[in-house]
Amino acid sequence: MRTLIKHALGSDSPMDSIVIKGWVRTRRDSKEFSFLEMNDGSCLANIQCIADAGIPGYEHIGKMSTGAAVGITGKLIESPGQGQKWEVQVTELELIGEAPSDYPLQKKGHTPEFLRSISHLRPRANLYGAVFRMRSRLAHAVHRFFEERDFTLVHTPIITASDCEGAGEMFRVTTQDPTNTKADKPEEDFFAKATYLTVSGQLEGEAFATALSNIYTFGPTFRAENSHTSRHAAEFWMVEPEMAFCDLEGDMDLAEEFVKYLVKDILENNEGDLDIFCKFVDKSLRERLEFVVERSFQRVSYTEAVEILIQSGKKFEYPIEWGVNLQSEHERYLTEEHFKSPTTVYNYPKSVKPFYMRTNDDGKTVTAMDLLVPGIGEIIGGAQREERMDVLKKNMEEHGLSDEDYWWYLDLRKYGTCPHAGFGMGFERMLMFVTGMKNIRDVIPFSRTPGSCEF
Amino acid sequence: MRTLIKHALGSDSPMDSIVIKGWVRTRRDSKEFSFLEMNDGSCLANIQCIADAGIPGYEHIGKMSTGAAVGITGKLIESPGQGQKWEVQVTELELIGEAPSDYPLQKKGHTPEFLRSISHLRPRANLYGAVFRMRSRLAHAVHRFFEERDFTLVHTPIITASDCEGAGEMFRVTTQDPTNTKADKPEEDFFAKATYLTVSGQLEGEAFATALSNIYTFGPTFRAENSHTSRHAAEFWMVEPEMAFCDLEGDMDLAEEFVKYLVKDILENNEGDLDIFCKFVDKSLRERLEFVVERSFQRVSYTEAVEILIQSGKKFEYPIEWGVNLQSEHERYLTEEHFKSPTTVYNYPKSVKPFYMRTNDDGKTVTAMDLLVPGIGEIIGGAQREERMDVLKKNMEEHGLSDEDYWWYLDLRKYGTCPHAGFGMGFERMLMFVTGMKNIRDVIPFSRTPGSCEF
Numbered sequence: 001m002r003t004l005i006k007h008a009l010g011s012d013s014p015m016d017s018i019v020i021k022g023w024v025r026t027r028r029d030s031k032e033f034s035f036l037e038m039n040d041g042s043c044l045a046n047i048q049c050i051a052d053a054g055i056p057g058y059e060h061i062g063k064m065s066t067g068a069a070v071g072i073t074g075k076l077i078e079s080p081g082q083g084q085k086w087e088v089q090v091t092e093l094e095l096i097g098e099a100p101s102d103y104p105l106q107k108k109g110h111t112p113e114f115l116r117s118i119s120h121l122r123p124r125a126n127l128y129g130a131v132f133r134m135r136s137r138l139a140h141a142v143h144r145f146f147e148e149r150d151f152t153l154v155h156t157p158i159i160t161a162s163d164c165e166g167a168g169e170m171f172r173v174t175t176q177d178p179t180n181t182k183a184d185k186p187e188e189d190f191f192a193k194a195t196y197l198t199v200s201g202q203l204e205g206e207a208f209a210t211a212l213s214n215i216y217t218f219g220p221t222f223r224a225e226n227s228h229t230s231r232h233a234a235e236f237w238m239v240e241p242e243m244a245f246c247d248l249e250g251d252m253d254l255a256e257e258f259v260k261y262l263v264k265d266i267l268e269n270n271e272g273d274l275d276i277f278c279k280f281v282d283k284s285l286r287e288r289l290e291f292v293v294e295r296s297f298q299r300v301s302y303t304e305a306v307e308i309l310i311q312s313g314k315k316f317e318y319p320i321e322w323g324v325n326l327q328s329e330h331e332r333y334l335t336e337e338h339f340k341s342p343t344t345v346y347n348y349p350k351s352v353k354p355f356y357m358r359t360n361d362d363g364k365t366v367t368a369m370d371l372l373v374p375g376i377g378e379i380i381g382g383a384q385r386e387e388r389m390d391v392l393k394k395n396m397e398e399h400g401l402s403d404e405d406y407w408w409y410l411d412l413r414k415y416g417t418c419p420h421a422g423f424g425m426g427f428e429r430m431l432m433f434v435t436g437m438k439n440i441r442d443v444i445p446f447s448r449t450p451g452s453c454e455f
Numbered sequence: 456m457r458t459l460i461k462h463a464l465g466s467d468s469p470m471d472s473i474v475i476k477g478w479v480r481t482r483r484d485s486k487e488f489s490f491l492e493m494n495d496g497s498c499l500a501n502i503q504c505i506a507d508a509g510i511p512g513y514e515h516i517g518k519m520s521t522g523a524a525v526g527i528t529g530k531l532i533e534s535p536g537q538g539q540k541w542e543v544q545v546t547e548l549e550l551i552g553e554a555p556s557d558y559p560l561q562k563k564g565h566t567p568e569f570l571r572s573i574s575h576l577r578p579r580a581n582l583y584g585a586v587f588r589m590r591s592r593l594a595h596a597v598h599r600f601f602e603e604r605d606f607t608l609v610h611t612p613i614i615t616a617s618d619c620e621g622a623g624e625m626f627r628v629t630t631q632d633p634t635n636t637k638a639d640k641p642e643e644d645f646f647a648k649a650t651y652l653t654v655s656g657q658l659e660g661e662a663f664a665t666a667l668s669n670i671y672t673f674g675p676t677f678r679a680e681n682s683h684t685s686r687h688a689a690e691f692w693m694v695e696p697e698m699a700f701c702d703l704e705g706d707m708d709l710a711e712e713f714v715k716y717l718v719k720d721i722l723e724n725n726e727g728d729l730d731i732f733c734k735f736v737d738k739s740l741r742e743r744l745e746f747v748v749e750r751s752f753q754r755v756s757y758t759e760a761v762e763i764l765i766q767s768g769k770k771f772e773y774p775i776e777w778g779v780n781l782q783s784e785h786e787r788y789l790t791e792e793h794f795k796s797p798t799t800v801y802n803y804p805k806s807v808k809p810f811y812m813r814t815n816d817d818g819k820t821v822t823a824m825d826l827l828v829p830g831i832g833e834i835i836g837g838a839q840r841e842e843r844m845d846v847l848k849k850n851m852e853e854h855g856l857s858d859e860d861y862w863w864y865l866d867l868r869k870y871g872t873c874p875h876a877g878f879g880m881g882f883e884r885m886l887m888f889v890t891g892m893k894n895i896r897d898v899i900p901f902s903r904t905p906g907s908c909e910f
Contacts, residue, residue, distance in 0.1 A: 069873040155900060160908070455662075
């Protein structure tokens with residue numbers, strides 16, 4: 001029975017017999033024995049294995065080079081060496097799969113760009129193994145957070161017939177061939193109409209929240225925007241909770257609790273993976289994460305935030321005045337310099353926000369909120385939704401949206417309407433925050449960006 | 456602070472003050488008081504609320520009809536009535552949102568077809584609320600199972616450039632307009648090539664398993680097949696684990712453990728939702744689920760299975776002989792009549808299985824396995840993968856697949872190749888098994904089928 005290296009390294013006691021299977025990271029030979037540093041992807045750390053010359057399988061030692069798959073039988077013993085508690089005294093070696101000398105992940109530095117071109121091998125590199133274990137851990141923490149709080153997970157549809165909130169350019173989904181010269185008609189397409197990839201599960205989430213009370217979605221979303229920045233991908237994952245009988249304040253409470261929960265979970269349960277980010281990616285990472293867990297969140301209205309920014313006397317690239325959206329530089333000033341704590345800004349101008357947000361009594365702001373963290377700015381955006389039929393219809397009219405397209409969304413206001421609120425968190429943005437990774441392409445297993453859809 | 460009805464009903468003791476918010480299921484009035492059956496979607500059961508005439512808010516009682524959103528303040532007291540432990544003695548009523556008399560979910564039976572046409576309101580119906588809570592519970596159990604066993608969750612891509620395994624017809628993803636008469640070219644499309652919606656994350660999953668050892672995917676997959684059966688949808692969710700250094704036997708072990716785990720979890724943690732399926736959908740449901748948990752799984756080779764079917768003397772609609780795929784009727788005979796237990800069939804003919812399955816020494820079978828359960832037949836399909844470069848290339852050639860298209864998949868065999876295995880479970884199929892629901896459209900929040908993409 002194979003033992004994962006994370007369990008071997010975490011063992012309480014020596015083991016008379018252990019089987020390790022994994023890939024060689026490095027090997028050093030002397031005349032009498034060889035050191036093999038083995039990794040199986042279960043954790044960042046390698047386990048050191050000492051194989052005496054002449055043991056069964058040693059005749060293939062020359063082929064057990066970096067990247068080769070090797071099976072090791074031996075004893076788990078206390079390591080006399082520095083830096084590790086356990087090592088394996090090998091009794092038998094098995095060469096499972098060689099790695100020829102053109103194996104691209106030889107022990108040396110590689111650029112992120114090169115590693116993206118070998119995304120199928122990239123998780124074998126220490127840093128990327130850590131990224132993708134963190135991604136999994138963060139996803140599990142998301143589910144645990146909501147499960148503990150009685151939220152029902154809803155799989156909202158990926159293929160949709162409506163551009164729900166005008167959140168961005170959409171991909172068309174079709175069984176017609178767009179390169180065919182003969183024009184087809186939408187009514188002859190698979191779904192008998194034009195269909196797209198979803199940009200958000202929120203509207204469908206609202207339908208489920210107004211039936212099951214507390215729900216969340218966690219699934220892929222899509223933007224067909226020709227963006228070449230380090231923060232945009234055509235395909236990314238979103239977390240979107242929605243709560244019936246909840247107002248803006250309850251929404252902000254949940255968002256703040258959620259961020260703290262995720263960051264605390266990563267600080268406490270990273271099994272060594274956080275170290276590699278702190279060492280090679282961002283030396284202030286741990287400090288910033290602890291800052292978010294320890295500091296209480298500030299809350300400030302958009303109007304107050306604009307006042308603060310104007311009175312700061314600071315020169316911003318994008319001038320600030322009431323009515324414009326906050327830019328990253330503004331958000332970072334508020335959280336990093338002014339409040340020196342994570343900050344939630346609420347009640348934004350109606351003109352810069354989507355149609356479904358609830359209009360405040362002042363008539364010019366809506367119950368939107370953005371949660372800002374140091375180093376990154378907005379990490380969550382949410383709102384209390386407009387639950388009043390007449391106001392919603394008026395907003396839709398102003399946004400040029402027709403009642404017929406949204407008949408079912410309006411039904412939620414017609415039958416047993418109630419105050420409700422929710423938010424969206426870009427999953428990759430949170431993953432970038434907890435790892436310090438700077439490019440979204442490096443935290444997605446196989447990223448999709450304009451002109452690039454490999455693997 | 457609002458209390459969810461599931462917590463109120465599960466309370467250990469009376470409460471002097473409680474706030475319930477939800478929707479009226481039914482109301483009965485007498486001269487002195489009204490009974491309100493309230494539901495908030497947190498559980499199947501309603502909570503009974505007794506409001507004396509004349510309390511604050513009672514003046515709106517006439518508008519608190521089926522479907523209306525109502526807030527209730529009161530005391531949680533022991534119920535003198537039959538069938539419930541607690542009820543609420545109301546001290547104040549709040550009409551939050553009315554439901555006019557054309558509310559479609561009046562208390563009477565509705566056909567599944569009608570309810571699909573109001574998928575946005577359907578989760579407010581008892582049966583569908585239970586379906587979607589079960590869906591969430593089952594998804595959480597999937598994640599818990601793999602997290603407890605050190606599997607890393609991998610988000611494999613949804614948009615893909617390759618028809619990975621020829622598993623079925625694919626949807627095209629494009630930013631070109633397929634109804635435009637002017638022909639565009641794939642190289643002018645968003646990704647500079649033709650792209651599709653994924654049919655499986657397996658191949659990308661293999662890349663991560665051969666780096667991180669044990670991984671799983673859980674995400675949406677797509678088939679553009681013009682199927683109008685009760686078991687097919689164009690969009691559905693799949694769970695696909697993949698394990699490095701694992702053979703067919705280890706794969707079957709995991710699959711059997713997984714099925715038992717999920718069914719046991721649903722039996723033990725359904726908070727009353729299972730009752731409604733046993734009562735209204737399938738009276739033998741609980742028995743069948745217990746059968747799966749209690750009986751040990753049988754294993755039989757395909758060749759033996761065919762022998763059993765032939766010797767049964769039974770007339771099948773599809774005649775059985777060595778070399779043909781098993782049909783549902785054959786699968787059900789094996790599990791329901793012959794073995795009388797869940798059954799795993801392995802080593803299928805090479806000719807009926809995809810290119811990536813490992814060829815056995817006999818040259819004519821591959822290390823495929825299907826896990827069969829009573830009432831439904833195949834619920835999991837998996838295989839040990841072909842890890843030998845030369846054999847894999849030969850299989851690809853026989854399937855007309857080019858080395859260039861699969862360069863990265865071949866790389867996994869070139870560099871440190873190792874035996875590995877995995878399987879796929881259709882999430883909706885498992886959900887249908889544990890609820891007894893007969894149509895896949897009724898277990899997906901907003902289902903997508905040929906000609907139908909509403910909401």
